[in-house]
Amino acid sequence: MQxxxxxxxxxxxxxxxxxxxxxVYSISxxxxxxxxxxxxxxxxxxxxxxxxxxxxxxxSAILSVFLSCxxxxxxxxxxxxxxxxxxxxxxxxxxxxxxxxxxxLRWGGLRGATYTLPVIVPGSIEIFGVIVDYxxxxxxxxxxxxxxxxYIFIKFTKTGLALKGIAQDERAAMMLGIxxxxxxxxxxxxxxxxxxxxxxxxxxxxxxxxEAGYNVLVFSIAVSIIGGLGSWLGAVxxxxxxxxxxxxxxxxxxxxxxxxxALLAIIITLLIRPSGLFGKQKELEERV
Amino acid sequence: xxxxxxxxVFYENMLAINNVTLTAKKGSIVGVFGxxxxxxxxxxxxxxxxILDIKKKEAMKGGERITVFGKxxxxxxxxxxxxxxxxxxxxxxxxxxxxxxxxxxxxxxNLKIGAYLDKRxxxxxxxxxxNIFPRLKDHLNRQGxxxxxxxxxxxxxxxxxxxxxxxxxLDEPLLGLSPYYQKIVVDSIKDIxxxxxxxxxxxxxxxxxxIPVIDYGYIIENGSSVxxxxxxxxxxxxxxxxxxxxx
Numbered sequence: 132m133q134x135x136x137x138x139x140x141x142x143x144x145x146x147x148x149x150x151x152x153x154x155v156y157s158i159s160x161x162x163x164x165x166x167x168x169x170x171x172x173x174x175x176x177x178x179x180x181x182x183x184x185x186x187x188x189x190x191s192a193i194l195s196v197f198l199s200c201x202x203x204x205x206x207x208x209x210x211x212x213x214x215x216x217x218x219x220x221x222x223x224x225x226x227x228x229x230x231x232x233x234x235x236l237r238w239g240g241l242r243g244a245t246y247t248l249p250v251i252v253p254g255s256i257e258i259f260g261v262i263v264d265y266x267x268x269x270x271x272x273x274x275x276x277x278x279x280x281x282y283i284f285i286k287f288t289k290t291g292l293a294l295k296g297i298a299q300d301e302r303a304a305m306m307l308g309i310x311x312x313x314x315x316x317x318x319x320x321x322x323x324x325x326x327x328x329x330x331x332x333x334x335x336x337x338x339x340x341x342e343a344g345y346n347v348l349v350f351s352i353a354v355s356i357i358g359g360l361g362s363w364l365g366a367v368x369x370x371x372x373x374x375x376x377x378x379x380x381x382x383x384x385x386x387x388x389x390x391x392x393a394l395l396a397i398i399i400t401l402l403i404r405p406s407g408l409f410g411k412q413k414e415l416e417e418r419v
Numbered sequence: 420x421x422x423x424x425x426x427x428v429f430y431e432n433m434l435a436i437n438n439v440t441l442t443a444k445k446g447s448i449v450g451v452f453g454x455x456x457x458x459x460x461x462x463x464x465x466x467x468x469x470i471l472d473i474k475k476k477e478a479m480k481g482g483e484r485i486t487v488f489g490k491x492x493x494x495x496x497x498x499x500x501x502x503x504x505x506x507x508x509x510x511x512x513x514x515x516x517x518x519x520x521x522x523x524x525x526x527x528x529n530l531k532i533g534a535y536l537d538k539r540x541x542x543x544x545x546x547x548x549x550n551i552f553p554r555l556k557d558h559l560n561r562q563g564x565x566x567x568x569x570x571x572x573x574x575x576x577x578x579x580x581x582x583x584x585x586x587x588x589l590d591e592p593l594l595g596l597s598p599y600y601q602k603i604v605v606d607s608i609k610d611i612x613x614x615x616x617x618x619x620x621x622x623x624x625x626x627x628x629x630i631p632v633i634d635y636g637y638i639i640e641n642g643s644s645v646x647x648x649x650x651x652x653x654x655x656x657x658x659x660x661x662x663x664x665x666x
Contacts, residue, residue, distance in 0.1 A: 289535060295521070296532040299521040
């Protein structure tokens with residue numbers, strides 16, 4: 132039971148993080164390797180705003196998410212727009228920016244156990260004999276709200292539909308008057324917002340550590356590759372696979388193997404089914 | 420009015436379009452005919468601006484160097500250097516070769532994405548599209564990728580119409596269509612001109628069904644415009660007859 136409940140919670144928080152990465156990739160075809168960095172940065176921003184500027188929690192939470200969106204948009208507007216289309220350069224540039232942010236934070240003093248964000252809803256509850264703290268349930272709740280929000284946003288708004296168009300066929304969307312660069316910026320803003328929000332929810336469960344940036348990045352990549360790069364449904368399903376795998380390794384092996392399992396999963400997927408579980412359906416592509 | 424003057428397009432050293440001049444009056448149907456690789460699609464890409472996107476992507480990949488000379492003028496504004504979405508905003512919408520439907524979206528969603536530029540008239544346009552292509556009505560919730568070729572073509576034209584274009588570019592709308600669907604598409608072209616007063620430029624290698632409905636036509640061979648004229652003069656031209664009608 133414990134495995135089931137904690138696996139579920141873990142999977143949903145994982146899919147929350149991975150959704151941002153997948154979203155950016157599916158729309159702009161740019162793998163945003165700075166995703167993990169934005170995640171850590173948002174947590175750190177919130178801490179700074181609360182402890183050095185003495186804002187209250189909600190204001191600093193909102194401000195830090197905005198800041199993360201702004202950085203995401205700037206990464207695209209200043210750097211990626213010039214190198215878009217050169218795949219290796221995209222990876223190197225985003226990875227370099229991510230490294231710069233993470234190591235910059237480490238250099239700036241983000242070390243040790245002093246940096247914690249407050250828990251939004253304290254206390255815990257017993258579900259089927261398993262003790263779960265409210266913060267974890269809150270993470271599940273926020274995850275579901277974000278999924279719902281995205282479903283509505285993509286399905287019913289003008290920008291959402293345009294994003295969907297760009298994700299499927301960029302050039303056909305351009306012919307209909309959709310600006311590809313603008314939509315890529317929107318995707319970076321949304322991706323960074325998701326990274327930021329998940330940071331604010333997940334960090335209170337422990338300390339803000341820079342290493343989380345790398346973990347988040349690796350797990351996001353693992354989830355996106357297993358689910359099929361750019362597939363939103365695939366990402367959610369793959370995060371359940373990885374999420375439960377994480378909990379199982381924690382219970383039966385040891386926490387240290389979590390990363391190994393994720394990386395192994397990437398390799399196995401690439402060997403057996405390179406397009407992932409829900410990779411682009413090839414049979415649909417040409418029908419003349 | 421849309422004018423293309425002295426257009427030349429190079430792919431590396433290969434001349435794809437050689438000094439083509441083309442005029443499309445407001446509310447007329449203009450045909451561009453030619454065999455495979457005559458340069459029809461390149462001409463359509465140049466009018467809609469997609470060529471600039473291809474050029475940019477090729478340059479990024481280190482692929483072919485594409486150079487464009489000449490001018491594209493729309494309503495006496497020079498649009499040669501405008502990006503595709505900017506031209507679409509001005510009303511030039513391309514319905515591309517091989518349709519390029521959004522395969523994972525439903526038919527209705529395809530049409531909704533098409534309405535990006537004109538949300539205000541979405542309902543009216545949708546009604547019009549379903550009116551000229553009643554078959555789409557039965558498949559509104561079906562995935563675009565699962566439609567037949569003819570249905571996809573209707574959807575592609577419908578999707579372009581949702582943007583309320585003033586110039587509609589159709590690239591090979593009859594490609595791979597059965598005679599039944601060809602007739603529907605040709606009829607729809609006539610209807611688009613008659614009820615919406617939209618300028619239509621059709622590029623097609625299968626000229627026979629299209630020539631009777633055009634106002635003015637151009638024959639393109641190896642990138643150069645070799646013959647132009649009204650519908651009747653093309654129909655009666657012996658060269659056109661032997662090359663396109665097999666008489």
